[in-house]
Amino acid sequence: MKHRIQIEGGDGFDVSADEDSLLRGALRAGVGFPYECGVGGCGNCRFDLVSGEMETLWPEAPGLSERERKRGKRLACQSRPLGDCVVRVRCADEYRPVVPTRRLxxxxxxxxxxxxxMAELTFTAPGPATFLPGQYAVFHPPGVEGPRAYSMSNLPNANGEWRFVVRRMPGGKGSNAMFDALAPGDALTIDGPYGNAYLREDNEREVVCVGGGSGVGPVVSVARAALKLGREKGVHIFEGARTRADLCVPALLTEREMAALNYIPVLSSEPEDSGWSGARGFVHAQVEQSLQLPVEHHEFYFAGPPPMIEAMQDLLVMRWKAPHAQIHFDKFF
Ligand SMILES: Cc1cc2nc3c(=O)[nH]c(=O)nc-3n(C[C@H](O)[C@H](O)[C@H](O)COP(=O)(O)OP(=O)(O)OC[C@H]3O[C@@H](n4cnc5c(N)ncnc54)[C@H](O)[C@@H]3O)c2cc1C
Ligand code: FES
Incomplete structure (x- = not known):
C-alpha cells in the first residue's frame, strides 16, 4: 500500500506504507526534501503538516525547539505518514539523492x-555497494529504540562491502549495541546512502579532510577517493584525537595511501612527557596554522562531534570567508 504526499504548491510523490519516515520515503522517491543528519538532531527537515495524519516517532527529538513544536512544526525524519497528506516545505535540487537510496x-x-x-565494522550485502565517498547509512542497532547514522569508511565497490568506523560512546545505547549485541554472521538492515558531504569531483582544488574521533570514517573515504582520482599532491587529512593511542587513520589506510597524502595528527590530551613531537591542541587550530591560503585553492570536508564542526565553520565561514560551495560536513549528533 502507498500513501500520496502532496507538497503544497509543488510536486507529489508516493511513500510506501511500510516506509519508516516521511524523509526516507521522499528521498527514495527522488524528491529533494531538505535534511542533514536523518536522525532527529539537526532540524533541517522541518515541515508543516497541512492536512492528513502522521505519527511522530521520537517526540523529544532535539532537532525542534519546544517553541517550534508548539507552533506545529514537525521533523520529516521523525514523522511517518498514516495516510494521504499535504505538507508545506521548500525542496531543493541539492538534496535530491545522486545515488538512489535502498534498504539492504x-x-x-x-x-x-x-x-x-573504536572499531571498523565490515558488512556484506547483495549487489554492488553504491554510494559517494563521504556519505552515510542508517541502521537500527539491535535492541535499541530509533535509528543511528554511521558513515562509510571505504569506497564504493562491486563486492557489496560496506565499512563503518564506530566509536563506543560511554553510556551510548546504539554504539555499544554495535559492539556487544552484534556478532560476525549477524544480519542488519542498512539503509542508504544519505548525506551531502561527499567528494566533489568537478574541481581540481586541494582536498582538505578533517576528522575528529569517529569522524575519521567518512574523511578517510573522501581522501582515498581523491587519491584514486590522481590528486596526490593536494590531499590532506587532519585527525583530531585525545592521545596517540586514539589515532586510527594509519590503521585505516594502506602504507601507499599514507605516503601519498599529507597526514597531520593533532592530540588534545597527550601527556607532556610522552615524547610526542607532533601537533597538540584542537584540530581546527592546527588547520588554521598549517594550511597555505588562499582559501579558493581548497575544498573542505569534515566530520565529527558538534563542537569541532562549529569551530571549523567559525574558521572557514567567519574568518576565512570560504564560499559555502567549498564546505562539506557532517555533524555527528
Ligand atoms: C550523519 C551522521 C554520521 C555519523 N557517522 C558516524 C560514524 O561514522 N561513526 C560513529 O561512531 N558515529 C557516527 N555518528 C554518530 C552516531 O550516529 C551516534 O550518534 C553515536 O554512535 C552515538 O549513539 P549512541 O546510541 O551510542 O548514543 P545515544 O546517546 O544513546 O544516542 C545518540 C543519538 O541517537 C539518536 N537517538 C537517541 N534516542 C533516540 C530515540 N528514542 N529515537 C530516535 N533516535 C534516537 C539521536 O540521534 C541521538 O543523538 C554519525 C551521526 C550522524 C548524524
Ligand atoms: S534530518 Fe531530520 S533532524 Fe536532521
Missing amino acids: QAVLTERREVAPG
Whole structure:
C-alpha cells in the first residue's frame, strides 16, 4: 500500500506504507526534501503538516525547539505518514539523492579494532555497494529504540562491502549495541546512502579532510577517493584525537595511501612527557596554522562531534570567508 504526499504548491510523490519516515520515503522517491543528519538532531527537515495524519516517532527529538513544536512544526525524519497528506516545505535540487537510496539485508563479516573503543565494522550485502565517498547509512542497532547514522569508511565497490568506523560512546545505547549485541554472521538492515558531504569531483582544488574521533570514517573515504582520482599532491587529512593511542587513520589506510597524502595528527590530551613531537591542541587550530591560503585553492570536508564542526565553520565561514560551495560536513549528533 502507498500513501500520496502532496507538497503544497509543488510536486507529489508516493511513500510506501511500510516506509519508516516521511524523509526516507521522499528521498527514495527522488524528491529533494531538505535534511542533514536523518536522525532527529539537526532540524533541517522541518515541515508543516497541512492536512492528513502522521505519527511522530521520537517526540523529544532535539532537532525542534519546544517553541517550534508548539507552533506545529514537525521533523520529516521523525514523522511517518498514516495516510494521504499535504505538507508545506521548500525542496531543493541539492538534496535530491545522486545515488538512489535502498534498504539492504547485510551481514556483519568482520569487526576490527582500530584504536581503543573504536572499531571498523565490515558488512556484506547483495549487489554492488553504491554510494559517494563521504556519505552515510542508517541502521537500527539491535535492541535499541530509533535509528543511528554511521558513515562509510571505504569506497564504493562491486563486492557489496560496506565499512563503518564506530566509536563506543560511554553510556551510548546504539554504539555499544554495535559492539556487544552484534556478532560476525549477524544480519542488519542498512539503509542508504544519505548525506551531502561527499567528494566533489568537478574541481581540481586541494582536498582538505578533517576528522575528529569517529569522524575519521567518512574523511578517510573522501581522501582515498581523491587519491584514486590522481590528486596526490593536494590531499590532506587532519585527525583530531585525545592521545596517540586514539589515532586510527594509519590503521585505516594502506602504507601507499599514507605516503601519498599529507597526514597531520593533532592530540588534545597527550601527556607532556610522552615524547610526542607532533601537533597538540584542537584540530581546527592546527588547520588554521598549517594550511597555505588562499582559501579558493581548497575544498573542505569534515566530520565529527558538534563542537569541532562549529569551530571549523567559525574558521572557514567567519574568518576565512570560504564560499559555502567549498564546505562539506557532517555533524555527528
Ligand atoms: C550523519 C551522521 C554520521 C555519523 N557517522 C558516524 C560514524 O561514522 N561513526 C560513529 O561512531 N558515529 C557516527 N555518528 C554518530 C552516531 O550516529 C551516534 O550518534 C553515536 O554512535 C552515538 O549513539 P549512541 O546510541 O551510542 O548514543 P545515544 O546517546 O544513546 O544516542 C545518540 C543519538 O541517537 C539518536 N537517538 C537517541 N534516542 C533516540 C530515540 N528514542 N529515537 C530516535 N533516535 C534516537 C539521536 O540521534 C541521538 O543523538 C554519525 C551521526 C550522524 C548524524
Ligand atoms: S534530518 Fe531530520 S533532524 Fe536532521
